Amino acid sequence: MIKVNQIEKNYGKFHLNCTMEVPDGCVTGLIGENGAGKSTVFKAIENLIFLDGGSIEVFGKPHTELNAKDREQIAIVLSDATFSNVYTIKDVARIMGSVYPDFDKKKFMGLVERFRLPKNQKVKEFSTGMKAKLKLFLALCHKARLLILDEPTAGMDVVARDEVLTLLREYMEEDEHRSILISSHISGDLEGFCDEIYMIHEGKIILHEDTDQLLGTYGVLKMTEEQYRKIDHSHLLRRRKEIYGYSCLTDEIHYYAENYPGITVEKGSIDEIIMLMVKGEAV
Amino acid sequence: MKGIRGLLIKDLCLMGEIRKLLLIILFVTAIFIFNGTSSTFLTGYIMIIIAFLVGMTISYDEMNNGLAFLMTLPVTRRQYVAEKFICGLLSLFLGFVYTMVVAVIQSMIGNSAPDLKESIMTAVLFAVIGVIVLSFSIAIDLKFGAEKGRVMLLLGFMVIFFLFYMGVAFLERNFPEKKEAFLQWFNTIFEGSKIYPVCAVICAVVLLLSFFASCRILEKKEF
Amino acid sequence: MNIIINSSSMIPIYEQIVDQIKGMILNSTLKENDILPSVRSLSKDLKISALTVKKAYDCLEQEGLTVTIHGKGTFVAVANRELMREEQRKEVEADFELAIQKGRRFGMQEQEFREILELILEDRL
Numbered sequence: 001m002i003k004v005n006q007i008e009k010n011y012g013k014f015h016l017n018c019t020m021e022v023p024d025g026c027v028t029g030l031i032g033e034n035g036a037g038k039s040t041v042f043k044a045i046e047n048l049i050f051l052d053g054g055s056i057e058v059f060g061k062p063h064t065e066l067n068a069k070d071r072e073q074i075a076i077v078l079s080d081a082t083f084s085n086v087y088t089i090k091d092v093a094r095i096m097g098s099v100y101p102d103f104d105k106k107k108f109m110g111l112v113e114r115f116r117l118p119k120n121q122k123v124k125e126f127s128t129g130m131k132a133k134l135k136l137f138l139a140l141c142h143k144a145r146l147l148i149l150d151e152p153t154a155g156m157d158v159v160a161r162d163e164v165l166t167l168l169r170e171y172m173e174e175d176e177h178r179s180i181l182i183s184s185h186i187s188g189d190l191e192g193f194c195d196e197i198y199m200i201h202e203g204k205i206i207l208h209e210d211t212d213q214l215l216g217t218y219g220v221l222k223m224t225e226e227q228y229r230k231i232d233h234s235h236l237l238r239r240r241k242e243i244y245g246y247s248c249l250t251d252e253i254h255y256y257a258e259n260y261p262g263i264t265v266e267k268g269s270i271d272e273i274i275m276l277m278v279k280g281e282a283v
Numbered sequence: 284m285k286g287i288r289g290l291l292i293k294d295l296c297l298m299g300e301i302r303k304l305l306l307i308i309l310f311v312t313a314i315f316i317f318n319g320t321s322s323t324f325l326t327g328y329i330m331i332i333i334a335f336l337v338g339m340t341i342s343y344d345e346m347n348n349g350l351a352f353l354m355t356l357p358v359t360r361r362q363y364v365a366e367k368f369i370c371g372l373l374s375l376f377l378g379f380v381y382t383m384v385v386a387v388i389q390s391m392i393g394n395s396a397p398d399l400k401e402s403i404m405t406a407v408l409f410a411v412i413g414v415i416v417l418s419f420s421i422a423i424d425l426k427f428g429a430e431k432g433r434v435m436l437l438l439g440f441m442v443i444f445f446l447f448y449m450g451v452a453f454l455e456r457n458f459p460e461k462k463e464a465f466l467q468w469f470n471t472i473f474e475g476s477k478i479y480p481v482c483a484v485i486c487a488v489v490l491l492l493s494f495f496a497s498c499r500i501l502e503k504k505e506f
Numbered sequence: 507m508n509i510i511i512n513s514s515s516m517i518p519i520y521e522q523i524v525d526q527i528k529g530m531i532l533n534s535t536l537k538e539n540d541i542l543p544s545v546r547s548l549s550k551d552l553k554i555s556a557l558t559v560k561k562a563y564d565c566l567e568q569e570g571l572t573v574t575i576h577g578k579g580t581f582v583a584v585a586n587r588e589l590m591r592e593e594q595r596k597e598v599e600a601d602f603e604l605a606i607q608k609g610r611r612f613g614m615q616e617q618e619f620r621e622i623l624e625l626i627l628e629d630r631l
Contacts, residue, residue, distance in 0.1 A: 027556070046355050048506040068286065071357035078355065081348035081506075083293075091296040099289035099356050169550035176546060192553040212558040216518040257516065267516060 001026075001146050001179040007044055007054035016040050016203040019054075022146075022181045027172060029194030029211070030183040031274065037203040038183040039079055042150040045181070046076055058146070072100055075139035079151040079183075082135045085124040089117060092138065100142035108141040115163075128155030136164060140171055147171070149182045153189050161186070165193055187270035191215065197270070201278050209251075218273055219253035222246075222264040231260055238280030248283070249276040286358035290366040294340045301339065308332065316389055322402060326382045327409045333378040334413035337371040338420040338436070342429030351506035360501040364421070368494060371417040375410055382406045407482055414486045416440075418493030425500045507536075507543060511552055519554055523562035531571060531582060532590060542572065542580040 002022040009016040016037045022028040030038050043049045045056055047063055056063040059070055066074075083092055089112055097103045112119060115133050123131060132155045139147055147168075153161045172178055184190055190197060190211075197214060199207040209218070223231070224245035235252035249268070250256060257265045268276075298305075308329055315325045344350050354360065386402035419439065424432035454462035471477070509526045511519055530536040542548070545563065549556040563580055566572045571590075574580045609619055 043506065048351055048354060050505060068357045068359075074355075076352075076355040078348075078352055081350075081352040083352060084343050084346040084349040086300055086343060086346070087293075087296055091293075095289055095293045095296065098292045099286060099358065101285065165553075166550070169546075169553075172556070173544070173546040173550050176544075193555070195555045195557040210557050211555040212518075212520065212561060215513070216520070216558075253516070265516075267514065 001059065002045060002181060003057040004041065004045065005055045005057070007041075007056060008052045009040055009044060009049065010052055011040075014040075014203060016044075018200065018203065018205050020198050020205060020208070022179050024179060025176050026195045027168075027180045027182065027193055029190035029197040030181065030200060031185065031187055031190055031197060031270070032183075032200035033274075033278075034185060036200045038185075038200060039150055040203070041200070042078075042148060042181075042183065045148060046078075072102065072142065073144050074146045074148065075142060075144035077135050077139050077147075077149040077152045079154060082131070082138070083123070085126075085131075086122055088122055089119045089134065092123070092134070096138060096142065102143040104141045104143065108137055111137045111140070111167075129157060129160055132156055133160065133164065136167070140167060145175070145178050147178070147180045147182070149180065151183055151185070153184055153186065161189055165189060168193065187274065191270050199274060199277060206277055207273075213251070214270060214273060215267070217253055218249070218251050219268045220266045220272055220276065221248045221250055221253075221256055222266070223248070223262075227260070227263055231256070231263070233283055236283040238276045239283050240276060240280040247276070249273060249280060286356070286362045287366045287369065289356070290353070290358060290363060291370060294366075294370050297340055297343055300343065301336065304332065304336075312385055316385065316392070322382065322386050322389055323405050325385065326402070326405050327412075329382055330375065330378050330406070330409040330413040331416060333374050334371070334416035335420065335433075336374050337367055337417055338424050338429055338433060340370065341367065341421070341424045341432075345429055348506070354506065360504075361498050364425070364494065364497045364501055367421050367497075368417075368490065371421065372414070375413045375417065378413070379406055379410050382409075404478065407479065411482045411486055415489050418489045422493045422497045422500060425497050425504070507548075509548075509552060511554065520558050520562040520565065523548075523552075523559065524565050527562070527566060528571065528590065528594075532587060532594075536582050538582055538584055540582045542582070544579060 001024055002020075004018060004020045006019050007016065014035075014037070018037070018041055020028075020030075020041075030041065032038050040049070044051060045058065045063060058066060058074070061070070083095070087095075093103075093105055093108055096108070097105055109119075112134075115137075117126070117130055117134060123134065126134065132152065136149070136152045139149065139152075153164060156164060168180065168182075172180065182190065182194065194211050196208070196210050198205050221236075222242070222244070226245075228239070228246045228248070235250050235255055236248045237251060238249040239246050240248070253265050253267065256263060266272075311328065312325060315322065344353060353363065383402070383406060386399060386406075390399060390402075416436070420432065420436050423436050423439070426432070427435055451462060451466070454465060507527075507530070509523055511522055513519065515522070527536065527542070536542075542563070543551070545556050545559045549559045552559070563572065563574070567574055567580070570586075571583055572580050573583045606619060609622075
């Protein structure tokens with residue numbers, strides 16, 4: 001669906017250099033702290049900014065050469081923009097209906113009602129969470145086969161995030177050829193939803209792994225300095241000095257759990273993995 | 284052309300936002316009609332306000348970074364620019380019709396009975412000025428953003444009038460006979476039957492130049 | 507289909523799914539030719555990645571427990587219950603063996619093993 005090949009973009013000190021892929025039928029997540037370059041990658045794919053190097057393919061074509069038909073197949077949620085907020089939901093539905101031939105007004109109004117968004121009020125008067133929901137509903141209602149969602153859950157509370165992720169899961173269930181590229185700085189959103197995850201830090205991809213592997217075989221080992229000296233280092237990715245010795249990130253927790261019973265082995269959450277990837281030193 | 288239609292509908296949805304402005308226009312019109320004064324000022328006032336309307340729609344589009352979102356719809360940047368011109372020309376046309384209607388009403392109830400032929404000429408001249416204002420405002424608003432654009436546009440026109448005035452003054456001081464010739468030439472091109480083709484040519488040139496400049500500006504813009 | 511995932515367990519999630527589906531086939535909750543939910547729909551219900559579900563389904567298929575017909579779905583194969591029983595028995599035996607080895611290292615005697623076993627069994631009942 002999307003192939004991002006060695007793209008580069010420079011903003012003063014910030015330098016983006018990134019390669020990634022969104023396969024057909026997959027949910028691909030991009031995580032990283034604020035300013036890591038998530039939105040820059042998204043904007044590059046959406047052709048809102050221009051590349052200093054590299055190339056991007058969407059649907060097998062250069063991303064600058066998509067025609068109107070192709071673009072109708074893509075739904076985009078920008079982290080910081082949507083229709084100007086002087087419109088009401090009714091206005092927005094009318095506009096979307098005239099821009100997208102496949103816009104499903106019934107579904108859209110259904111969602112609006114289900115989540116109790118006010119139909120006749122200007123979007124200006126919405127709360128942040130309501131605005132975020134509206135942005136996402138717009139993306140879900142024109143049968144796009146590629147969703148590019150930059151921070152779609154930002155500003156939502158826990159319950160709303162869960163509801164919205166369920167919507168996205170249902171969307172994927174409807175058609176197995178749909179794909180999603182999604183970013184979030186809340187890794188919990190992505191843990192249970194993405195098939196694979198890219199981790200970006202200072203403009204570079206520092207980790208790319210199936211979520212299944214991240215949750216199943218990545219983990220944190222805690223040990224004393226002496227234990228650290230003795231163990232096999234071949235599956236350690238990062239280490240960090242602690243009061244008691246070292247905590248290490250591994251992509252083979254079962255290997256260490258079986259062979260070194262004295263070491264504390266924890267299954268890592270994605271947050272911990274990011275922390276160690278970013279803050280830890282290479283082994 | 285679905286894209287352009289969608290964008291037009293989007294601008295149409297702004298009617299609610301500009302209704303105050305439309306009410307003011309109606310109010311001023313009413314005063315003028317009952318006053319029975321010449322409609323020249325009224326026509327000019329309405330056409331210039333309408334010419335600035337498109338700039339206003341651009342500033343609404345830009346609100347909360349909305350322009351970036353519009354660019355992610357299945358609409359090309361060129362189509363966006365085209366829509367702004369279509370929208371602007373349509374509203375100028377409506378303004379033209381409106382001023383004509385006002386002129387007719389005035390001639391029916393008025394005591395001064397304005398000349399219809401002259402009213403048309405006045406409206407055409409102001410429509411040309413409207414087209415010029417529109418063309419400049421689209422390009423400038425897209426380049427500098429609608430807020431800054433408005434200021435720059437006003438400054439720009441002031442500078443142009445100032446230069447024109449200075450030029451005429453300069454001619455008068457140094458070559459008085461040439462100034463006369465120039466003013467006469469200037470009057471002749473806007474005279475009689477020649478006025479309409481001259482206006483058409485001016486409009487076409489300005490519109491085309493501004494359209495291509497605007498497309499280039501928007502196509503180079505990053506969000 | 508009632509599958510319960512324990513995401514904090516050290517057992518990989520796909521293995522948890524495989525084990526539970528196996529269990530259902532064994533106790534006939536799932537019968538021959540029953541269709542399993544689609545990968546996306548199970549991943550939605552369990553709130554886990556589709557790749558994890560796919561891995562579990564692949565695993566089941568490799569063991570001959572299910573058959574996937576492209577475009578139609580994944581079905582429970584003609585189950586050889588005895589063979590499955592046998593395999594599960596072997597797995598449990600292996601686990602016991604490990605426990606006994608550990609016990610021996612700690613110097614436990616046969617009597618103690620029996621006591622532990624009975625204690626655990628009683629607890630569960």
